[in-house]
Amino acid sequence: MEKDKNFVLGIYNDEDILLSAIRKVRESGVKIQEVYSPFPVHGIDEALGYKRTRLPIAAFMFGLLGTTLAVTMQVWMMGVDWPMIIGGKDFVSLPPFVPVTFELTVLLSALGMVATFMIVSDLKPYKKPRLMDIRITDDKHVMAIDLADNDLEKEDIKKIVKETSAEEINDKNF
Amino acid sequence: MAIPVDDILVKEEEKQNLSSVSVIREPLVTGGKTVHDVTEDICRQVEGKPTLSWMLGMAISLGTLGIGAYCVFMLLWEGIGVWGLNKTVGWAWDITNFVWWVGIGHAGTLISAILLLFRQKWRMSINRAAEAMTIFAVICAAMFPGLHMGRLWLGFYWALPLPNTFGSLWVNFNSPLLWDVFAISTYFTVSLVFWYIGLIPDFASIRDRAKNSISKAVYGALSFGWDGAAKTWMRYESVALILAGLATPLVLSVHTIVSFDFATSVIPGWHTTIFPPYFVAGAIFSGFAMVLTLMLITRKTFKLEDYITINHIELMNIVIIITGSIVGIAYITEFFIAWYSGVEAEQYAFLNRMTGPYWWAYWTMMTCNVISPQLFWFKKIRTNIAATFILSIVVNIGMWFERFVIIVTSLHRDYLPSSWAMFYPTVYDVGVYLFTFGLFGTAFLLFAKFFPVINMAEVKSIIKTSSRQNS
Numbered sequence: 001m002e003k004d005k006n007f008v009l010g011i012y013n014d015e016d017i018l019l020s021a022i023r024k025v026r027e028s029g030v031k032i033q034e035v036y037s038p039f040p041v042h043g044i045d046e047a048l049g050y051k052r053t054r055l056p057i058a059a060f061m062f063g064l065l066g067t068t069l070a071v072t073m074q075v076w077m078m079g080v081d082w083p084m085i086i087g088g089k090d091f092v093s094l095p096p097f098v099p100v101t102f103e104l105t106v107l108l109s110a111l112g113m114v115a116t117f118m119i120v121s122d123l124k125p126y127k128k129p130r131l132m133d134i135r136i137t138d139d140k141h142v143m144a145i146d147l148a149d150n151d152l153e154k155e156d157i158k159k160i161v162k163e164t165s166a167e168e169i170n171d172k173n174f
Numbered sequence: 175m176a177i178p179v180d181d182i183l184v185k186e187e188e189k190q191n192l193s194s195v196s197v198i199r200e201p202l203v204t205g206g207k208t209v210h211d212v213t214e215d216i217c218r219q220v221e222g223k224p225t226l227s228w229m230l231g232m233a234i235s236l237g238t239l240g241i242g243a244y245c246v247f248m249l250l251w252e253g254i255g256v257w258g259l260n261k262t263v264g265w266a267w268d269i270t271n272f273v274w275w276v277g278i279g280h281a282g283t284l285i286s287a288i289l290l291l292f293r294q295k296w297r298m299s300i301n302r303a304a305e306a307m308t309i310f311a312v313i314c315a316a317m318f319p320g321l322h323m324g325r326l327w328l329g330f331y332w333a334l335p336l337p338n339t340f341g342s343l344w345v346n347f348n349s350p351l352l353w354d355v356f357a358i359s360t361y362f363t364v365s366l367v368f369w370y371i372g373l374i375p376d377f378a379s380i381r382d383r384a385k386n387s388i389s390k391a392v393y394g395a396l397s398f399g400w401d402g403a404a405k406t407w408m409r410y411e412s413v414a415l416i417l418a419g420l421a422t423p424l425v426l427s428v429h430t431i432v433s434f435d436f437a438t439s440v441i442p443g444w445h446t447t448i449f450p451p452y453f454v455a456g457a458i459f460s461g462f463a464m465v466l467t468l469m470l471i472t473r474k475t476f477k478l479e480d481y482i483t484i485n486h487i488e489l490m491n492i493v494i495i496i497t498g499s500i501v502g503i504a505y506i507t508e509f510f511i512a513w514y515s516g517v518e519a520e521q522y523a524f525l526n527r528m529t530g531p532y533w534w535a536y537w538t539m540m541t542c543n544v545i546s547p548q549l550f551w552f553k554k555i556r557t558n559i560a561a562t563f564i565l566s567i568v569v570n571i572g573m574w575f576e577r578f579v580i581i582v583t584s585l586h587r588d589y590l591p592s593s594w595a596m597f598y599p600t601v602y603d604v605g606v607y608l609f610t611f612g613l614f615g616t617a618f619l620l621f622a623k624f625f626p627v628i629n630m631a632e633v634k635s636i637i638k639t640s641s642r643q644n645s
């Protein structure tokens with residue numbers, strides 16, 4: 001956790017006002033550190049200029065790993081390590097391997113993607129959250145502006161935030 | 175230090191124009207709730223003391239669990255001979271209960287995954303409880319194949335691909351029973367992860383309201399340090415969407431593979447290609463019925479009428495009509511094909527179902543599954559809470575009989591008339607079934623008390639478009 005960080009917080013009640021506020025603040029050249037919300041706000045990623053997450057790629061790669069592992073495992077166990085005659089069937093035939101291959105693809109894809117999500121978002125048990133405002137998980141949206149990121153004076157930033165019809169404007173120091 | 179904002183740029187009228195409530199669709203949340211009300215209403219159950227009805231429910235569940243546990247102990251002690259199985263009918267209540275519970279476990283992921291992909295927002299107030307139900311139902315289901323092995327502790331060697339040096343050979347990947355192991359365990363794991371990801375933001379809400387240090391610590395640990403950052407929300411939504419995309423074919427695959435347990439065999443009445451879609455439709459049918467049974471009770475005892483509205487109940491009943499009709503058509507198709515195939519054994523199996531010694535089971539199934547859901551064509555019935563509650567239970571009785579009919583009537587008269595037999599359940603058949611009811615009830619009640627029963631974050635996101643209509 002960083003020390004001595006000073007933030008200006010704009011607190012909003014309404015997601016549409018928040019979205020227009022984000023645009024206005026960014027247009028006036030102020031850098032927003034992050035916006036915190038009680039629920040996912042549609043279009044906030046574009047307003048903040050975030051790039052699309054690459055998590056789908058992670059999911060695909062883990063899925064591919066699952067497919068490979070499943071096929072290798074079945075072919076090796078049934079065909080190489082200990083071939084057995086079961087009802088006169090071929091040792092290695094792909095159709096009966098489809099269900100297990102499918103399940104392992106889904107399993108590894110899901111678990112791998114979720115693990116990636118946890119790691120990149122730094123979500124883990126017993127982690128102390130750095131909460132900008134206790135009401136974020138209830139009903140308030142908070143726009144956090146890091147003073148160190150901006151050349152403008154604190155009062156100027158507050159003025160810009162004030163013009164976006166924020167409900168409250170607070171200071172927060174970590 | 176708070177600075178009140180005097181000169182509000184957006185005027186009150188403009189604010190109202192910003193709100194985009196649909197005039198065509200009925201609101202999903204009634205009572206003019208605000209975002210803060212959602213937090214208050216849902217957290218109240220978690221923060222308050224257990225109510226009398228909760229205690230009563232818990233006492234009944236634990237009592238059932240205790241009686242059942244004795245039967246499970248006797249089963250493990252004596253072996254599966256205590257069940258009413260015989261050499262002709264080697265699968266009966268156990269596999270019936272297994273398929274029944276797995277079927278019930280389908281609604282949760284269907285609601286949260288398929289309805290998410292279809293952008294059906296009404297799923298938002300029911301998905302949390304439905305997913306919990308899925309997870310508990312799958313645990314109950316998995317009990318049965320495990321116990322049926324007789325020596326549960328050897329299940330690892332028999333079901334998992336462990337090296338030959340562990341004492342047995344590699345598992346047989348040609349067997350649908352092994353596919354089941356992979357399907358059910360994958361389904362369970364993915365459903366659990368999906369459910370937990372959804373719970374994280376809500377645990378954070380409870381954490382930030384917690385008054386005493388125990389709940390602060392517990393919900394703090396459970397909420398994984400969630401802070402509501404837009405970047406995390408963006409990733410969270412992406413994860414939810416992909417999990418939904420993965421869970422959709424998964425949920426369809428699970429009951430398909432369960433149906434393969436029967437369909438890949440050569441038993442007349444079992445080896446039919448119609449089984450996969452027919453089982454999946456039946457699973458959704460019974461799952462939705464169970465969701466309705468549970469939600470109607472939860473809604474009443476927790477006073478959640480504004481979140482789980484008549485509108486929700488009606489929509490779920492419509493799903494029941496659709497899937498119930500698919501099931502009905504499947505029954506008739508099965509019959510037609512049995513006749514049309516010209517295979518005598520197949521024809522006999524189906525005639526025996528209808529008119530043989532288990533005719534009463536067959537006709538119970540037909541009445542409960544084919545006729546009763548058709549009553550929901552009447553708007554009066556599908557919007558009536560008492561009627562919905564009764565019919566939801568009737569549907570699940572019917573679906574239990576469906577599995578019983580498929581399993582027992584196909585087995586009890588096999589190719590040799592000298593080995594024809596009847597199956598009669600013993601007290602241990604009933605007792606082990608009761609055990610899973612006790613387990614399910616206990617788990618669900620614990621969930622209802624300590625977890626937020628409605629997905630707060632998701633419901634909050636639709637408050638603006640779907641709630642203020644009534645205020």
